[in-house]
Amino acid sequence: MQETRRGFLGHLMRGGAAATAGLAAFRSDGLDRILEASQAAGSRSPEDVAQDETYWRAIQEAFTLDRTIINLNNGGVCPSPRVVHEAFKRYLDITNQSPVYHMWQILEPNVESVRRQLARQFGCDPEEMAITRNASEALQIAQLGLDLKAGDEVLTTDQDYPRMLTTWEQRVRRDGIKLTKVSFPVPPPSMQSLVDMFERAITPRTKVILFCQITNLTGQIFPTREICRMARARGIRTIVDGAHAFAHFPFAGRDLECDYYGTSLHKWLTAPVGTGFLYVRREHIAGLWPMQPAAASQADNIRKFEEIGTHPAANHNAIAEALVFLNGIGIERKAARLRYLKNRWALRLQKVPGVRIHTPFDPAQSCGLANVGLDAVDCSKLGEHLWNKFRIIVVPIKRDDYQGIRVTPNVYTTLDEIDTFADVVEGIAKKGTI
Numbered sequence: 001m002q003e004t005r006r007g008f009l010g011h012l013m014r015g016g017a018a019a020t021a022g023l024a025a026f027r028s029d030g031l032d033r034i035l036e037a038s039q040a041a042g043s044r045s046p047e048d049v050a051q052d053e054t055y056w057r058a059i060q061e062a063f064t065l066d067r068t069i070i071n072l073n074n075g076g077v078c079p080s081p082r083v084v085h086e087a088f089k090r091y092l093d094i095t096n097q098s099p100v101y102h103m104w105q106i107l108e109p110n111v112e113s114v115r116r117q118l119a120r121q122f123g124c125d126p127e128e129m130a131i132t133r134n135a136s137e138a139l140q141i142a143q144l145g146l147d148l149k150a151g152d153e154v155l156t157t158d159q160d161y162p163r164m165l166t167t168w169e170q171r172v173r174r175d176g177i178k179l180t181k182v183s184f185p186v187p188p189p190s191m192q193s194l195v196d197m198f199e200r201a202i203t204p205r206t207k208v209i210l211f212c213q214i215t216n217l218t219g220q221i222f223p224t225r226e227i228c229r230m231a232r233a234r235g236i237r238t239i240v241d242g243a244h245a246f247a248h249f250p251f252a253g254r255d256l257e258c259d260y261y262g263t264s265l266h267k268w269l270t271a272p273v274g275t276g277f278l279y280v281r282r283e284h285i286a287g288l289w290p291m292q293p294a295a296a297s298q299a300d301n302i303r304k305f306e307e308i309g310t311h312p313a314a315n316h317n318a319i320a321e322a323l324v325f326l327n328g329i330g331i332e333r334k335a336a337r338l339r340y341l342k343n344r345w346a347l348r349l350q351k352v353p354g355v356r357i358h359t360p361f362d363p364a365q366s367c368g369l370a371n372v373g374l375d376a377v378d379c380s381k382l383g384e385h386l387w388n389k390f391r392i393i394v395v396p397i398k399r400d401d402y403q404g405i406r407v408t409p410n411v412y413t414t415l416d417e418i419d420t421f422a423d424v425v426e427g428i429a430k431k432g433t434i
Contacts, residue, residue, distance in 0.1 A: 338368025
């Protein structure tokens, strides 16, 4: 344990004055307990640790929360652990001492440390990593920055994120491109069927495929590398929406083989609100236009995508603490815990007549995000009832082909909260009414 603690303290000490100021926060905001719990877990499997409530109690205590609310919409935005939130506030305080100096001369240059750490966690060269404010901004840089002309075709699905679909639809109106949205059943018959779906839709005019690594609607994980390889073999660029993937389950960005990747960090990483990143394959940087103009001298510099005018440094600097927190747990343990929480309610509810689980249980196809619908109850009314009566937050998803509520716990979620949700939904399903 002493070795691990010294390693983390050394990391903070090497970070300079601002990082050294965080040593007190390190001792008081939960990292110590997490490191001790992780050390005690030893070589036990992630699946074994996922069921150890003593271990996860240490994680839960690292957050300052309103426990009168059961937040099962962490896929929208997740609270940060205290160590991250305190770092964020500390950087804001430093900024406010004299912003023109402290923000621009002290804090802003440290984004390079964040870039290196994020790139290492994602699995890419730091010179391929731009810090953004969210997944939408990151993905729109790729969508709007590509040179496409009238008649060029973009493939996506009708279950991709609405903001990304709206971006393509604007390019249809403005540039005359063609947008094709393919459909797939929920859940799909196989991972290969998702590759085949795109392959069948390709035409000689297809230039780009955009898809979610894991969908925000049902939590379906896509065979990302297989789709990207198939597209590259045909000279087609791929944009991967990773808003719900990064820090949710383990993968290496380099293994995805995509051309562009965007994600938010205020979801599964638990970084401050307003943080994300854009990955651009090195050889594509020069040819991708930034959303806000940058100097010609920056053409092949990933930082051109960060030219957005004056903006706070506190948000992106606190990402570093979120990465330390994640690695204190370990992404394999985190993913196993999220699947355990998902399976606890979903396996129970799937046995109830009139309940439809829209998310596969296969661990290759889902993790902590899942969708459940009741045949006899409208999902919007169910969502309203869960909030008004029980203060449970979920997201109603209503489509022509299915309807249900999206459920996204995170590492601070307790078994009691999961069971309360399952108790309520099971009771409603058995009655057939609210």
